[in-house]
Amino acid sequence: MKRNTSIRPELRQWILDSTRNGQSVDQILQQLKEAGYDPRESRSMVATVLKMPLAALTGVAHPHALRPRHPEAPATRAGDRDVRVLASLDEPVVRVLDQLLDPLECDELIALARPRLDRARTVDAQGGQQVDQRRTSEGMFFRLGETPLIERIESRLAALLGIPVSHGEGLQVLHYGPGQEYEPHYDWFDPTQPGFEAVTAHGGQRIASVVMYLNTPEAGGGTGFPNAGLTVTALKGGAAYFAYETNDTSSLHAGLPVERGEKWIATKWLRERPFVR
Ligand SMILES: O=C(O)CCC(=O)C(=O)O
C-alpha cells in the first residue's frame, strides 16, 4: 500500500503545535477529517509526526482486543463441520465460504425467524436502534445461544475463527424481497460519530462479519464489495466472511438488490472483547 512519506512542513508544524496546545490525538484527527483529509492518511501522518506506533491510533493495541483467524483454504475444520473456502481476498480480507450451514439448518433458521420479523434496525449515531433508510429488508435478532440450533452455529463460528462465542452479537436474520437491498456501508463503528462511545462500551469495536446465506435468490442479492470489484454469490449454506480494522474503507460492502425471488441471511458480527448486554 502507498504510504504518505512526504508531509507538508506547515502540516507537520500544525500537528506539533496542536499537541503542545493540549489537543488530543483524537481531536487532531477529527480536525484533519473536517479539513478533508483521508482518515487513514491522517493517522499515518500524525503517527509519523508524533513518533507514535500507528497501531496506537487505530485501536488495535488494546490489550484484550482479539482478532479473528481467517479460515484457511481449501477447508477448515469448524467444530462439527468442514467448511470449504472457495475464494480468498487480502484487501479487504474476505473468505467465500461454502457448506458453513447444512440446508436443514438454513430452513430451520428461517422458520424460527419468520414469525419475529420486523423492519430491519441498525445502530444509530446515539447508540440507539433506528429503522435504517438504507436497508429495506426486514429483520430480527436472536439472543446468544437462544435455541440449540443457534448454540450449535455460534460454537461452529467460534471454532472456525478462534473467537469465543461471548464476543459475538446476537445472530441477526434479515429477509429481502424483490428489489430490496442494503446500500453500501461499513460494519465497523465510526470513532468520529457521537454515539461511538455508547455502541462500543460493551464489547468494543466490531472486528469481523459473517453473512450466511439461508437460501439462494433466483437472481441478484449477492454481497458486493465495490472497492474490490467483488460480488459474493448468495448460495444457500454458504457465507461471506470479512474482517476489518477501524476506518478500513476497503471493507465497504452492500447487500445487492434482489432481482428475482427472495433472500434470507443470518449475520454474525464479532467484537474485539466479550459483548455483554
Ligand atoms: O445482505 C447482504 O448481503 C449484506 C448484509 C450486511 O452487510 C449486514 O448485515 O451488515
Ligand SMILES: [Fe+2]
Ligand atoms: Fe454489513
